[in-house]
Amino acid sequence: MQVxxxxxxxxxxxxxxxxxxxxxxxxxxxxxxxxxxxxxxxxQPFLNRGARREASRLASRHLARFGAAQAIxxxxxxxxxxVRHRFAELGLAGGDGALRQTERTYELGEFLVxxxxxxxxxxxxxxxxxxxxxxxxLRELGLGTPSESALPPExxxxxxxxxxxxxxxxxxxxxxxxxxxxxxxxxxTHPTLSARMGRARLRxxxxxxxxxxxxxxxxxxxxxxxxxxxxxFGPRPIHLAEILANGAGQ
Amino acid sequence: xxxxxxxxxxxxxxxELSQHDAAVWDLRRKRDAAAAEVPDWEAxxxxxxxxxxxxLDHLDELLVAFEEGARDAGAHVHWAGDATAFxxxxxxxxxxxxxRRVVKSKSMLTEECGLxxxxxxRGVEVVDTDLGERIVQLAGEPPSHLIVPAIHKxxxxxxxxxxxxxxxxxxxxxxxxxxxxxxxxxxxxFLAADAGITGANFAVAETGSLVIVTNxxxxxxxxxxxxxxxxxxxxxxxxxxxxxxxxxxxxxxRSATGQPISAYTTLxxxxxxxxxxxxxxxxxxxxxxxxxxxxxxxLACIRCxxxxxxxxxYRRSGGHAYGTVIPGPIGSVLGPALGGPLGAELPHASSLxxxxxxVCPVKIDLHGQLLAWxxxxxxxxxxxxxxxxxxxxxxxxPALRGIARTALRGLWPLLGRRGRRNPAGPWLAARExxxxxxxxxxxxxxxxxxx
Numbered sequence: 001m002q003v004x005x006x007x008x009x010x011x012x013x014x015x016x017x018x019x020x021x022x023x024x025x026x027x028x029x030x031x032x033x034x035x036x037x038x039x040x041x042x043x044q045p046f047l048n049r050g051a052r053r054e055a056s057r058l059a060s061r062h063l064a065r066f067g068a069a070q071a072i073x074x075x076x077x078x079x080x081x082x083v084r085h086r087f088a089e090l091g092l093a094g095g096d097g098a099l100r101q102t103e104r105t106y107e108l109g110e111f112l113v114x115x116x117x118x119x120x121x122x123x124x125x126x127x128x129x130x131x132x133x134x135x136x137x138l139r140e141l142g143l144g145t146p147s148e149s150a151l152p153p154e155x156x157x158x159x160x161x162x163x164x165x166x167x168x169x170x171x172x173x174x175x176x177x178x179x180x181x182x183x184x185x186x187x188x189t190h191p192t193l194s195a196r197m198g199r200a201r202l203r204x205x206x207x208x209x210x211x212x213x214x215x216x217x218x219x220x221x222x223x224x225x226x227x228x229x230x231x232x233f234g235p236r237p238i239h240l241a242e243i244l245a246n247g248a249g250q
Numbered sequence: 251x252x253x254x255x256x257x258x259x260x261x262x263x264x265x266e267l268s269q270h271d272a273a274v275w276d277l278r279r280k281r282d283a284a285a286a287e288v289p290d291w292e293a294x295x296x297x298x299x300x301x302x303x304x305x306l307d308h309l310d311e312l313l314v315a316f317e318e319g320a321r322d323a324g325a326h327v328h329w330a331g332d333a334t335a336f337x338x339x340x341x342x343x344x345x346x347x348x349x350r351r352v353v354k355s356k357s358m359l360t361e362e363c364g365l366x367x368x369x370x371x372r373g374v375e376v377v378d379t380d381l382g383e384r385i386v387q388l389a390g391e392p393p394s395h396l397i398v399p400a401i402h403k404x405x406x407x408x409x410x411x412x413x414x415x416x417x418x419x420x421x422x423x424x425x426x427x428x429x430x431x432x433x434x435x436x437x438x439x440f441l442a443a444d445a446g447i448t449g450a451n452f453a454v455a456e457t458g459s460l461v462i463v464t465n466x467x468x469x470x471x472x473x474x475x476x477x478x479x480x481x482x483x484x485x486x487x488x489x490x491x492x493x494x495x496x497x498x499x500x501x502x503x504r505s506a507t508g509q510p511i512s513a514y515t516t517l518x519x520x521x522x523x524x525x526x527x528x529x530x531x532x533x534x535x536x537x538x539x540x541x542x543x544x545x546x547x548x549l550a551c552i553r554c555x556x557x558x559x560x561x562x563x564y565r566r567s568g569g570h571a572y573g574t575v576i577p578g579p580i581g582s583v584l585g586p587a588l589g590g591p592l593g594a595e596l597p598h599a600s601s602l603x604x605x606x607x608x609v610c611p612v613k614i615d616l617h618g619q620l621l622a623w624x625x626x627x628x629x630x631x632x633x634x635x636x637x638x639x640x641x642x643x644x645x646x647x648p649a650l651r652g653i654a655r656t657a658l659r660g661l662w663p664l665l666g667r668r669g670r671r672n673p674a675g676p677w678l679a680a681r682e683x684x685x686x687x688x689x690x691x692x693x694x695x696x697x698x699x700x701x
Contacts, residue, residue, distance in 0.1 A: 007691055009645065011691070012690050013686065013687075014684050014686065015687075016694055019691035020691065020694075037695060037696055038648060040646065040651070041645040046638060046641075047621070047625075048624070049598075049624065049628075049630070049634070050597075050621075050625040050628040050630075051628070051630075054639070057642065058645055058646060086621075135601070135603035135605070136604070139603070139607070139608055140604060146608050147282065148278070148281075148285075148560055148605055148609045149292075149608060150285045150286055150291035150292055177605075179603035183601025183603070184601075184602075186598070186600070187677065188676045188677055189254070189598055190252075190254040190563075190598075191676040191679045192679075192680075193254055193563055193566055193567055193599075194601070195679070195680030195681065197562050197563070197566060198680075199680075200271070200566075222684045225684065226677070226681030226684060227681050229681075229682040230680060230682050
């Protein structure tokens with residue numbers, strides 16, 4: 001399958017390894033990956049601050065750059081949720097066709113499990129790993145069942161993939177899907193609350209005995225890592241793509 | 251003071267913070283367990299949302315039908331356009347009957363309209379009879395939660411408060427014994443009251459009935475002991491028919507506290523024998539909200555408090571940080587519409603995790619509403635405006651993006667330094683800055699593809 005790699009702007013600058021890992025994992029899953037170096041921002045940070053005009057311009061540009069792609073895959077569930085659900089609120093439908101462009105945009109784990117039907121990718125990661133459910137992945141993209149839902153629980157693609165990783169031990173943490181407190185600009189406009197929320201997650205993961213914490217959003221992981229380095233405790237954050245790329249193809 | 255600063259001042263120590271968080275989380279946990287026991291919980295939410303949407307769409311007809319039904323049953327119905335009119339109506343009703351001692355059960359509407367201070371200034375003694383409300387009344391504070399108004403208070407603080415106001419033994423902080431003292435004190439006041447003021451959870455258009463739900467039975471005493479009963483409710487409380495009521499009753503207590511049903515659910519149709527019932531229907535900004543297609547669904551709220559209990563921000567800020575009568579996600583959604591000191595800031599006091607929308611028994615898209623308000627009530631400072639415009643331009647135009655990338659790389663090491671004028675200051679207050687890798691993915695990819 002032809003796949004366009006959607007590298008969120010902050011991943012490009014702050015976590016290039018995650019973008020490389022995503023590319024490798026997709027290739028290992030049999031995809032032909034295309035990367036457009038002139039892609040930009042989907043507009044999420046602007047939209048979340050209420051700057052709808054700026055967000056809408058960036059969103060149009062994003063749609064235009066990725067117009068022809070069969071599938072658009074990103075290592076960030078919150079950017080994908082913005083494309084899939086919020087573009088429509090900005091009056092941007094993402095074209096016609098069998099699947100609109102906004103619906104052809106997938107989070108990495110979601111794409112591997114739900115589109116390609118793959119959970120085992122030959123990765124090995126011999127550590128105790130806790131899961132940080134990304135709120136937008138969980139509640140907006142429907143990747144798993146939130147703990148507050150009365151619907152029958154369904155494992156998230158993230159957890160399905162991790163279960164197939166050799167020697168990886170998944171450790172359940174208290175309050176499995178409580179928000180880590182990143183929240184985009186919230187982390188800077190409400191630093192006390194953001195840190196209170198993040199420390200609580202870090203504590204829960206540490207109490208569960210996790211050596212690593214993984215998730216589908218680099219932003220949440222960077223926030224937790226900043227807290228971990230300040231507080232001097234807690235598991236090291238690692239993106240799902242980096243775990244899946246580990247040991248793969250070697 | 252910003253919301254964040256208010257939160258820091260409200261729950262200042264890690265001990266107070268974890269105690270508040272744990273107490274409120276316990277309600278969320280009980281709610282989950284109760285919801286899981288109802289086989290068709292998600293369908294029930296759908297049904298409630300549809301009924302509320304219908305009720306709001308037909309509010310004009312339903313209110314008139316309710317008024318006729320209530321009058322036929324012997325009640326008097328009054329209409330108040332705003333808080334001032336509401337307070338005046340209640341004051342006149344009390345004054346005309348020489349009522350000086352009032353017992354009041356839980357009503358967020360009376361808080362919203364400032365009824366207590368209004369009456370007290372006119373020499374009327376108002377006693378809140380819900381135990382939690384009584385505690386915050388004695389403390390001279392507003393409620394900090396919809397269902398458990400004194401959740402921010404420790405038993406020790408409550409013990410000291412009761413000792414001061416009710417003469418309980420010094421150092422007594424056993425919850426059960428304190429409750430007995432409060433009960434005895436309140437019973438005396440119920441028996442001596444000239445009038446009872448209550449809220450109402452629902453008004454049934456079909457029959458003109460009021461539905462009042464409590465766990466303490468205090469609304470039942472307040473509405474049946476004194477000769478005069480004044481029921482106060484917002485115009486959004488009306489539902490079409492009695493047959494619709496079970497849908498809401500099955501959801502309300504479970505969502506609030508995890509109880510299958512509240513201890514007391516009372517249907518009142520007309521006054522008690524020999525008594526007088528006055529119903530005051532209050533608008534106070536609601537019809538403006540009703541006319542707003544984006545935000546009208548917020549009027550569907552049944553005040554269960556589930557969105558507060560699940561909210562990771564509320565649990566760590568405490569209710570008083572909001573500066574509104576109704577705190578939490580629903581308070582931040584109603585805030586910009588109904589007013590409050592933080593106005594446009596409240597919709598930003600959320601990480602948009604979406605758990606509020608997922609627990610809401612009437613399926614209000616709370617986090618979607620918060621996001622919508624951010625766009626509508628945009629009030630960025632000069633710094634943010636410049637940053638937004640600049641960043642949006644740089645992200646759109648390739649030539650500017652090159653400059654922005656270089657600038658970012660040059661400035662990053664400076665952002666890590668602590669200092670008052672550092673724009674990264676709020677991030678650094680509790681966290682380290684992420685290290686900036688030597689080259690971006692794009693730069694690495696371009697290099698690799700050139701080779």
